[in-house]
Amino acid sequence: MLRLGPLAAAGRLLPAGPRLEPPRPAGGRVSFLRCWPPRLPGPVGDGRPLSQQVRAAADSAGGGGGRGLALKTPKGTRDHPPAHVALRDHLLAAVVACFKRHGAAAIDTPVLELRLQTPPLRAPVLPIPSFQWLSSCSERAVVFAMATMQVPFARYLAMNKITNMKRYHVAKVYRRDSPATTRGRYREFYQCDFDIAGQCDPMIPDAECLKIVHEILSDLQLGDFLIKVNDRRILNGVFAICGVPESKFITTCSTVDKLDKVPWEEVKSEMVEEKGLSPEAADYIGEYVQLHGGLDLVERLLQDPKLSQNKLAKEGLGDMKLLFEYLTLFGITGQISFDLSLARGLDYYTGVIFEAVLLQQENDHVEEPVSVGSVAGGGRYDGLVGMFDPKGRKVPCVGVSIGIERIFSILEQRVKASGEKVRTTETQVLVATPQKHLLAARLKLISELWDAGIKAEMLYKKDPKLLKQLQYCEDTGIPLAAIVGEQELTDGVVKLRDVARREEVDIPREKLVDEIRRRLEP
C-alpha cells in the first residue's frame, strides 16, 4: 500500500543570477481581456488598446508603488506553491490508490451546475452559494459552482439514466460562506469523493465505505482515529418516541450535532429555548443521544421497549447490527463507535451516517497538539437522484468524502515540525561542465538523457561555474551530477558524481544511462 514515506530535501527555486539583457517591451494588448465573443459590438472599455487601459488602471490604482494591479488572490482563495502541491499530490495519490483498489472508476463534471430560475422558486440571485457565470445564453438560468460533489453525481446519474455505478471524483469545489483562512477554511478547496450507487443488499456497500475510511487513515499514518457511526432512521426514531413533531426533526438533528463540541446542558437549553421542545422531551432525547458503544449497545437498544416499537428505528438498528457484523469480518471494529450524538450537517442523508475524527495524542513529531475535527465523513442518501429524475426514479447511494484539506494541514504541520523539506522536483541528474565553451556538450548529453527517460536538468547559462552547478544540486536535492569536461570528452566518459557523498567516478558514455538507473534503484 502507498504510505507517506520520509520527505526528502529542499525547495526549488533556481538560484538568482545577474540580469543579462535589458527588459524587452511588452508586445501590446493583454490577452486575458480579449476573449470576449466577437458578437459583442464595438471595442471593450473606453476604446483604447486594452494593455493601455490595464496600465492606466494600474497606475492610478494606488498602493504598492501606484501600480497595484490585483496583486492578490480573491478573498478566501490562495496560491499553492510547489511544496504544497508536492505534498498534496502525494496525499491525493494515496487516496486515489485506495479508491481504485476498491474498483471505482473516475468521472468528472463541470465546476458549474445549472439551476433553472422558474417562477415559484423566485430565489434572488445573491443567496445562491456560488460563483455565478454572467452567461449570455438566453435561458433564465443560474450557473453556480458546487460545494459538494454528491449533487453533481446525482444529477449525472439521473441525466444519463444510470442506476448502478461505483465512482470516485477528485476536484476543486467552492463554497461561498465566510472564509476562515487562519483555520484552513477556504472558499476554493479540494474534495475527494467515493460513492456507490445502485440497488444492493443492505449494508454491504455501506460497510465498504467505512473500510475505505479505515484504509486511508491507516495508510496515511495520521495516528489514532475513531470512526463514529449512526443512522438517521435511529435518530428520527428517537425524536419520535421522545415526542418531537416530525417538522422539527431536522432542526433538532442539527442541535444534537453540536454535542461533540459543547456539553449536554448547552444542547438542552438550545432545544428548549430556541427549538421549542419541552424540557422533558429534551431530557428524554438526552438519555439516548449521549450513548455510544459497540455491538452491545445496538443489541441493548434493539431490546429497548419504546425504541424497538418505532418502525424506522428498528430498521436502522437492524441494519446497524448487520453493519457491525460486516465490520467485524473486516477486522476494523476497534476503531468504530456507534454514537447516537452523530447527526451530520447535510440534510439529504437517509440512513447510515459516519464521521472519522483523529484522536489527540502525544506525538513527538508535532510541537504542539494539532486541533482537528472530522477528517472524513459520509452516509447514505437514497433520495437525491430521484429529485433530479424527471420521473422521480430513485437510485440508492452511499458515499464517503475524504477531508483532504484538513489532512493536508496536519501533514504540512508535521513536515514543518520535522524540519524536513519537501522535495518539489524529481530531477535525478544535473548535467554539468567544469570549463567554459562546453554548452554544446551539455546540450547533447542532456538530450540523450531525456530521450532515455532520465529526469535531468542543466543551468540556463552558457558558462556556469562548476561550484554553482554543484551547489544547485545540493540546494534542490538532485542526487547525481553528470560532468563532461574536455578530458571526459576526449576519453569518451562522463564523470558521475554522487552529490551527497561527494564521490566521483568515470563511466563510459555508452554505459551512463544504465549506471544512473542502477544508482537510483529504490
Added chain:
Amino acid sequence: MLRLGPLAAAGRLLPAGPRLEPPRPAGGRVSFLRCWPPRLPGPVGDGRPLSQQVRAAADSAGGGGGRGLALKTPKGTRDHPPAHVALRDHLLAAVVACFKRHGAAAIDTPVLELRLQTPPLRAPVLPIPSFQWLSSCSERAVVFAMATMQVPFARYLAMNKITNMKRYHVAKVYRRDSPATTRGRYREFYQCDFDIAGQCDPMIPDAECLKIVHEILSDLQLGDFLIKVNDRRILNGVFAICGVPESKFITTCSTVDKLDKVPWEEVKSEMVEEKGLSPEAADYIGEYVQLHGGLDLVERLLQDPKLSQNKLAKEGLGDMKLLFEYLTLFGITGQISFDLSLARGLDYYTGVIFEAVLLQQENDHVEEPVSVGSVAGGGRYDGLVGMFDPKGRKVPCVGVSIGIERIFSILEQRVKASGEKVRTTETQVLVATPQKHLLAARLKLISELWDAGIKAEMLYKKDPKLLKQLQYCEDTGIPLAAIVGEQELTDGVVKLRDVARREEVDIPREKLVDEIRRRLEP
C-alpha cells in the same frame, strides 16, 4: 518513456439488479442551497424549506415529465464519463512525466483571479471574459476565471517576488467565447503549461520548450508533426521595413496569422481593405511572410540588405540562428520549420513563438482523416510579469502550452476506430462464491486482499449467482477471480480463475496474494 500502450477491455457500470427496497424519503432541505453565510438576514427564497422550493420549481419547470430540474450541464460544458477520464488521465500522465523529466515543479493557483475595477478602466462588468463571483467583499473588484495560465503565473511571480522558476501547471481553465462543442471547443477545458521564468542566456530555455513539445508529441505517437517557429521581433522588423506604422503592427500580425488557413490573396486584401495598408506594402510583406525553411533561410535573411538593417529583426534572426544550433544538438531539426507566417494570437509574446501541428496522413487506425489544428504552442513573454509588479520589474519568461483537448479528441477517435474499449477501472481480482450463505467468506477474503494492496471487487449481493459474478469479470475486464466455496474453505485453498483462459487452479490461502501478484506482473 511513457508511451500510450494498447487500451484494454470494457466500460464499467455495475450490472443492473432488481430493486430490493422501496425508495426512502429524502431527509429534508437540500444542502447545496444552504451554505450561504449566516450574516444574510432572513430565510432564502420564499421562506419555505429549500427542498420544498426546489421540488416546486422542478414540478413547474415543464419538460421531462414536468420536473425538469436543470437536468443538463451549463452551456459549453460537459460531463466526462469514466472512459473519458481514464483516457485523459493516461494522456495527462504522459505530459506531466515529460514536464517532470525536465525538472519542473508544480504550482496551483485559484481558478479565479482578481482585477480591481478602478475608475480609468471603467470596463463594463459584462465584457470580462469570465465567470464572475458575486462577492460580498467590499472592494470594487471583479473576480474572473482565467482562459490562460500564463497570466496567473505572472501574477504569482510578481506577488511573491520570484525571479527564477521552472514550473508546470495542469488545471481546468475557462473561456467565455461562443462554445463550438461539435468542434470540441468548450468553455471549460484542461490546460497543461510549462514555463521557465528568469534571466537565462539566450535561447537555452527556448530550445528546451521546443524539445518538450517534440518529446510529448513523439511519446504520444500521434503521427508526423511539424513545429513552426518564428520570432515577434522578426515579424515586427518585416512590418517596419515594409512601411507599416508601429500602431498597426499588432493588427497586421493577426492578419498574417491567417495565412495557414486562407491563401495569400485573401490575406492581402484584408491588409489593404480592412487594415488600410498600401497594396505595395502588402505585397512587400507577402514576399517575406510566405517564406519558410530551416537554418539556410535564417542565414539568407541575415544577409537581406534591408532586414539586416533593422535592429529588432537582426536581434531576432541572430537568436533564431542560435536556436537552430541548439535544436541541431537535440537532434530535432527534422520536425522544425522557420515559418515567417506564424504570428500566434496572444499579444504578450515578445520573442520566439512556436506552434506544433499534426500533419495529415494516411492512417489505417482512423476511419476518416482527422482535421486538427495546432496541438501545442507557446513563446517568449518578457513583459507580462512587469505589468503586475508594483515597481514594473520584469522577469523574462518562455513557455509552452500543450493542447490537451485536441490531442484527447484525436486519441478518442483513434480508440473508437480501433474498436478497443478503454478499461475504466484497474480491478485485478473479483472475489466470488459459488454457493449461497457465503457472504462472510467473501467479505473476509476481500478484506485480506485490500489490506495486501490488491485491487479487488465483489458484487453487492448476499447470494449472487456464480455465472453473474464471472460475467461481471468479462464485462469489466477483471483478469482474475478468487473463488471460495464450502470445499475451498474446508481445504484452506482459494480457486484462482484466469478469466480470459477460463482456467482454474487451487491455491493455498496463505499463498494467494503472492500468486495474484505473480500472475499480474507486467
